[in-house]
Amino acid sequence: MIKITGKGVYGAIAIGKISVFNRNEVPVKRAHITDVDAEKERFERAKADTLRELGEIYEKALKEVGEANAQIFEIHQMMVEDDDYNESIINIIETQKVTADYAVAVTADNFAAMFAAMEDAYMQARAADVKDISNRIIKNLTSVGEQGGVSENQVIICADDLAPSETVSLDKEKVLAFVTAYGSSNSHTAILARTMNIPAVIGTGEKMLEQVSDGALAIVDGYTGTIYVDPDEETIAAMKKKQDEDAARKRLLLELKGKENVTLDGRHVNIFANIGGPQDIGAVLLNDAGGIGLFRSEFLYLENSDFPTEEEQFRAYKKVLESMAGKKVIIRTLDIGADKQVDYFGLDKEDNPALGFRAIRICLKRPEIFKVQLRALFRASIYGNLGIMFPMITSEKEIEQIMAIVEEVKTELREQGLQFSDSIELGIMIETPAAAVISDRLAPMVDFFSVGTNDLTQYTLAIDRQNPKLEDFCDTHHEAILRLIELSAKNAHEHGAWIGICGELAADTTLTEKFLKMGIDELSVSPSFVLKVRDAVRSLDLSK
Numbered sequence: 416m417i418k419i420t421g422k423g424v425y426g427a428i429a430i431g432k433i434s435v436f437n438r439n440e441v442p443v444k445r446a447h448i449t450d451v452d453a454e455k456e457r458f459e460r461a462k463a464d465t466l467r468e469l470g471e472i473y474e475k476a477l478k479e480v481g482e483a484n485a486q487i488f489e490i491h492q493m494m495v496e497d498d499d500y501n502e503s504i505i506n507i508i509e510t511q512k513v514t515a516d517y518a519v520a521v522t523a524d525n526f527a528a529m530f531a532a533m534e535d536a537y538m539q540a541r542a543a544d545v546k547d548i549s550n551r552i553i554k555n556l557t558s559v560g561e562q563g564g565v566s567e568n569q570v571i572i573c574a575d576d577l578a579p580s581e582t583v584s585l586d587k588e589k590v591l592a593f594v595t596a597y598g599s600s601n602s603h604t605a606i607l608a609r610t611m612n613i614p615a616v617i618g619t620g621e622k623m624l625e626q627v628s629d630g631a632l633a634i635v636d637g638y639t640g641t642i643y644v645d646p647d648e649e650t651i652a653a654m655k656k657k658q659d660e661d662a663a664r665k666r667l668l669l670e671l672k673g674k675e676n677v678t679l680d681g682r683h684v685n686i687f688a689n690i691g692g693p694q695d696i697g698a699v700l701l702n703d704a705g706g707i708g709l710f711r712s713e714f715l716y717l718e719n720s721d722f723p724t725e726e727e728q729f730r731a732y733k734k735v736l737e738s739m740a741g742k743k744v745i746i747r748t749l750d751i752g753a754d755k756q757v758d759y760f761g762l763d764k765e766d767n768p769a770l771g772f773r774a775i776r777i778c779l780k781r782p783e784i785f786k787v788q789l790r791a792l793f794r795a796s797i798y799g800n801l802g803i804m805f806p807m808i809t810s811e812k813e814i815e816q817i818m819a820i821v822e823e824v825k826t827e828l829r830e831q832g833l834q835f836s837d838s839i840e841l842g843i844m845i846e847t848p849a850a851a852v853i854s855d856r857l858a859p860m861v862d863f864f865s866v867g868t869n870d871l872t873q874y875t876l877a878i879d880r881q882n883p884k885l886e887d888f889c890d891t892h893h894e895a896i897l898r899l900i901e902l903s904a905k906n907a908h909e910h911g912a913w914i915g916i917c918g919e920l921a922a923d924t925t926l927t928e929k930f931l932k933m934g935i936d937e938l939s940v941s942p943s944f945v946l947k948v949r950d951a952v953r954s955l956d957l958s959k
């Protein structure tokens with residue numbers, strides 16, 4: 416048995432087989448062949464399989480994400496059949512007498528380098544596509560499973576790290592647990608694991624990848640951040656017991672469903688849920704959240720290979736609003752940048768992405784993108800109780816600019832005879848120390864504040880939330896953070912705004928009492944933490 420330790424980011428136990436996540440690249444060795452014709456036939460067969468698969472993916476995408484998004488798979492099919500691409504592969508097989516796998520890999524590298532060197536951002540992005548289709552062909556040549564190695568059965572995914580877009584694209588039904596060598600507990604992968612109720616251990620160090628192998632039995636203990644590879648009988652029995660106790664505790668929490676979020680002395684608080692998209696609504700309803708306090712709309716962008724259209728966004732927002740049947744739904748506008756990178760935005764590489772061109776800064780500099788989202792949000796507003804909030808605010812000027820764009824959008828919609836609600840609440844995230852410090856000036860400009868403690872912690876303590884080496888320095892209860900929240904609460908209330916917390920700290924029940932005493936009106940947490948927080952609220956007596 417091998418014991419590996421990291422940091423547990425979602426407390427639960429998973430027992431199952433390991434699947435090592437292999438990113439797009441499939442390592443291919445140069446190997447010689449003698450029968451050139453047989454090799455060319457092998458290539459043609461793999462190509463035909465690839466075209467068939469891409470056709471199936473296109474059909475699935477057409478149904479699930481609409482024609483605009485499905486188109487990329489038509490382009491992939493065209494790339495597979497491209498004459499230059501095919502000639503290069505055949506040429507390499509014939510002249511160098513090497514395997515088709517190698518010929519495809521070399522061609523992929525050459526074509527990707529050629530695309531990457533082009534001026535045009537759209538063409539540069541094609542480098543990833545040519546690698547993608549080539550890997551699919553190589554997989555069909557070698558009969559390796561799908562990307563990510565997620566097979567028919569449920570598995571424990573072990574990876575160096577997972578980008579948010581990779582995490583969202585995994586088939587959640589098949590993931591028992593995540594284990595990553597890097598990452599930090601506030602990274603979006605960790606947040607997603609919590610949203611999806613999946614035990615996860617991060618920051619194990621890269622040696623972990625040498626200690627795990629596909630198909631090996633393992634246990635992930637998300638409470639202690641431990642992974643047992645090839646566990647002995649004793650460990651299996653102990654972990655199964657822990658898993659049973661866990662299930663019993665979770666059942667007990669479910670008994671809190673339908674109960675009010677009220678303290679013993681009668682103080683009510685809203686407990687809402689954080690989501691990444693319509694797919695999380697099931698968890699929100701199951702856990703009886705009173706609304707949605709944070710819809711991270713950027714996931715609509717991360718899941719796509721091009722800008723989601725107004726129509727696509729409208730459909731997603733409408734679906735969430737309708738599913739919540741009149742309960743509050745706060746949708747945060749695009750928060751791209753830092754750890755949430757999207758190729759098609761064509762953003763420059765930055766030395767300090769967390770302090771860089773991100774979130775509202777992108778929206779204000781590229782209003783054409785921002786307006787599409789605002790139009791979709793306003794149009795969807797008639798289907799429920801919408802609040803819109805803006806991330807990464809630092810100044811009054813930004814809010815003035817936002818409000819001017821909002822007014823433009825409203826005017827355009829009116830002119831086009833398109834309906835929208837006149838009771839949409841507009842709020843801002845308090846996630847920079849600047850916003851908290853001048854919250855007395857910002858509060859009169861908005862309906863509500865929502866404290867993003869993940870970024871507020873990062874910026875207040877000067878601790879990169881992505882850097883696992885800094886976990887020990889990251890005191891999430893630091894007095895500076897608590898004072899900034901308290902100050903924001905006081906200023907919000909003095910100016911008639913309400914205030915919630917939607918960062919991970921909202922679920923920290925050791926702080927619930929403090930937050931309620933500060934006057935926090937709403938706590939928005941991962942769906943799986945709603946009942947835990949309700950339990951904490953119901954056991955408090957603030958009069959003492």
Ligand code: PEP
Nearest residue numbers: 846867868869870917918
């Ligand atoms: C936060 O910063 O606390 C927050 C809720 O936003 P995100 O985690 O998406 O950056």
Ligand code: MG
Nearest residue numbers: 846867869870
């Ligand atoms: Mg944030």
